[in-house]
Amino acid sequence: MPVPLPTAEELDERRPDAAETRTIAGGVAGAVEPADGLTGLQRMMIEALCESMTGFVVPARAVPRLGPEQFARALAHRDEMFRSRMVQFMLLCALVLNPLPEEVADRVDAYAQELCVRSDMLRVAHRFARGSYGLALIDFQRSGYMETWDPSRSADLHTSSELSDAWQECVHDEALARRWEALRELPDGTLGREVAKFYDARGFVFPGRVGSAPPLLAQHDWVHVLSEYGSTVESEIEVFAFISRANDDPRAFSLMAQIVSLFETGYSATGLGLFQYDRGHLSHEGMAVRLADATRRGAVSAAANHSIDFLAVDWFAHAERPLDEVRAQLGIAPKDPHAIEVGSVTPWERGGISPYQYTTTREAAEKAGRQYDSYGATPA
Numbered sequence: 445m446p447v448p449l450p451t452a453e454e455l456d457e458r459r460p461d462a463a464e465t466r467t468i469a470g471g472v473a474g475a476v477e478p479a480d481g482l483t484g485l486q487r488m489m490i491e492a493l494c495e496s497m498t499g500f501v502v503p504a505r506a507v508p509r510l511g512p513e514q515f516a517r518a519l520a521h522r523d524e525m526f527r528s529r530m531v532q533f534m535l536l537c538a539l540v541l542n543p544l545p546e547e548v549a550d551r552v553d554a555y556a557q558e559l560c561v562r563s564d565m566l567r568v569a570h571r572f573a574r575g576s577y578g579l580a581l582i583d584f585q586r587s588g589y590m591e592t593w594d595p596s597r598s599a600d601l602h603t604s605s606e607l608s609d610a611w612q613e614c615v616h617d618e619a620l621a622r623r624w625e626a627l628r629e630l631p632d633g634t635l636g637r638e639v640a641k642f643y644d645a646r647g648f649v650f651p652g653r654v655g656s657a658p659p660l661l662a663q664h665d666w667v668h669v670l671s672e673y674g675s676t677v678e679s680e681i682e683v684f685a686f687i688s689r690a691n692d693d694p695r696a697f698s699l700m701a702q703i704v705s706l707f708e709t710g711y712s713a714t715g716l717g718l719f720q721y722d723r724g725h726l727s728h729e730g731m732a733v734r735l736a737d738a739t740r741r742g743a744v745s746a747a748a749n750h751s752i753d754f755l756a757v758d759w760f761a762h763a764e765r766p767l768d769e770v771r772a773q774l775g776i777a778p779k780d781p782h783a784i785e786v787g788s789v790t791p792w793e794r795g796g797i798s799p800y801q802y803t804t805t806r807e808a809a810e811k812a813g814r815q816y817d818s819y820g821a822t823p824a
Contacts, residue, residue: 446516446557446558446559446560447513447516447517447519447520447558447559447560448520448560449523449524449527449560450520450521450522450523454520454521455521455522455523456521456522457523459498460497460498460500461500462500464498464518465494465498465500465502466500466502466507467510467515467518467519468494468498468530468533469490469491469494469502469504469507470507470508470509470510470515471510471514471515471518471519471530471534471555472490472530472533472534472537473486473490473504473507473509474509474510474511474515474551474555475512475515475534475537475538475548475551475552475555476534476537476538476541476548476551476552477509477548478541478545478548479545479547482504482505483540483541485540485726485727485732486504486537486540486541487504487505488732488733489536489537489540489732489735489736490502490504490537491503491504491732492732492733492735492736493533493732493735493736493739495736496733496736496737496739496740496780497736497739497740497743512551512554512555512557512558513558515555515558515559516555516558516559519559524560524561525692525694527559527560527561528561528563528694530555530559530561531552531555531556531559531561531563531566532563532565532694532697532700534552534555534556535552535563535565535566535569535697535701536700536701536704538552538569539569539572539701539704539705539708539709539711540704540708540709540726540727541709542708542709542710542711543573544569544572544573544709545573546570546573546574548573549566549569549570549572549573552566552569553566553569553570563694563697564583564587564588564591564695564698565588565697565698565701567583567587568580568583568584568588568698568701571583572705572709572711577711577712577713580705580711580712581712581713581714581715584698584701584702584712584715587695587698588695588696588697588698588699588701588702589610589688589693589695589696589698589699589755590610590611590698591695592693592695593609593610593660595607595608597756598659599758600756600757600758601620601651601659601660601662601663602619602620602623602659602758602760603617603620603651603659604617604619604620605617607659607660610658610660610717611658611660611661611716611717611718612658612659612660612717613656613657613658613717614651614652614656614658614659615652615653615654615655615656616652616654617651617652618652619652620651620652620659621650621651621652621653622652623652623760624640624643624650624651624652625650627639627640627763628640628644630763630764633766633767633768634763634764634765634766634767635666635669635670635759635762635763635764635765635766635767635770636760636762636763636764638669638767639665639666639669639759639763641819642665642668642669642675642791643665644817645791645797645801645805645817645818645819645821646675646797646801646802646805646821647801647804647805647808648665657717657718658717658718660717660755661716661717661718663754663755663756663757663759664683664684664687664754664755666754666757666759667683667686667687667754668683668791669767669791670767670770670771670774670776671683671686671738671741671776672779672790672791673686673738673788673789673790673791674789674790674791674793674795674796674797674821675791675796675797675798675801676795676796676797676798676824677707677722677725677798678725678728678731678734678787679788679789679796680703680707680719681703681704681707681725681726681731681734681735681738682734682735682737682738682788683738684699684700684703685700685703685735685738685739685742686738686739686741686742686745686754687699687742687754687755688700688742689738689739689741689742689743689746690742690743690745690746690749690751690752690753690754691746691751691752691753691754692746692750692751693751693753696753699716702715702716703715703716704726705721706719706720706721706722707719707721707722707723707725707726708723708724708725708726708727709723710722710723729786729787730786730787730788731787733782733783733786734783734786734787734788736783737779737780737782737783737788738783738788740777740780741776741777741779744775744776744777745774745775745776745777747775748774748775749774749775752774791819791821792819792820792821793820793821793822794821794822794823794824795822795823795824796820796821796822797818797821797822797823798823799823802818802821802822802823803823805818806818
């Protein structure tokens with residue numbers, strides 16, 4: 445029988461202690477472990493996320509595995525949000541498997557049922573396990589974060605007309621393009637000026653012009669600057685881990701699930717309006733730690749703002765403010781030194797820009813007779 449949610453008297457909202465962290469690791473490992481044992485990436489993710497979110501080091505190989513009923517009983521005092529985060533933890537560690545065994549998808553489903561948690565991303569996991577990638581893409585479009593889209597949200601994007609689809613392009617909007625271009629005139633150190641530098645260093649086209657990203661996706665570029673993540677694929681993983689965890693709406697997890705399916709397994713060929721698949725990036729050395737730290741930082745912002753959807757902010761309302769002031773208001777915590785040590789970089793240093801972005805933008809500037817300025821960013 446599913447373990448019911450606790451009453452107000454039974455509820456425990458304290459941060460997990462060492463014993464409960466071992467319970468969490470044992471439950472997640474029990475849910476996602478394939479027949480031949482945890483993969484190296486799964487093990488590193490469980491360990492890194494547990495340490496980053498609780499402060500306790502747990503060796504994933506050594507913790508006893510907990511079954512669905514045992515795990516749910518151990519979390520009987522935890523509320524729906526906490527339990528939902530545990531299912532998301534399981535899904536994240538399951539979705540990195542390629543192929544994803546059906547028995548793992550079934551097992552995660554069993555844990556969710558015992559925890560009284562429902563998630564549209566469970567259906568996506570089953571689609572991947574059965575090789576139904578096209579249906580999984582439809583599920584991403586019809587559920588998860590995209591389900592929250594309403595055309596009235598176009599006002600925060602400053603498009604001249606309402607957008608009927610979350611990832612709709614907007615390439616002939618002169619007023620929108622001029623608004624973005626005006627960011628170049630703001631003083632150095634303001635949020636808007638730093639975003640303009642981010643675009644110019646990479647040759648990105650401002651929304652409203654041909655070749656630009658969908659306006660909703662452009663929202664995450666402001667977050668690149670605020671959270672100090674570069675523009676390589678590895679940094680995209682960090683940014684979306686940060687964004688998805690900062691939003692307490694469980695559907696926001698679909699953003700992270702799709703990023704994993706694009707940039708680790710390649711289950712999704714395209715996604716989020718612009719990105720194309722490029723496999724294996726989460727498996728790179730240090731990425732489990734970087735993902736975990738981005739998740740922690742998102743949780744800090746969520747706590748500071750009682751949840752925040754970074755893709756729904758009217759960033760132009762903050763464009764003229766000093767960058768550090770906006771960071772402080774939004775509760776954006778510094779990176780952990782360990783994440784920096786293993787490769788997490790800002791947009792303005794070595795490794796903060798992809799070789800393609802750097803080379804093509806520099807060559808285009810030279811061809812046009814313009815001086816190219818990457819503002820310190822160079823490829824690794």
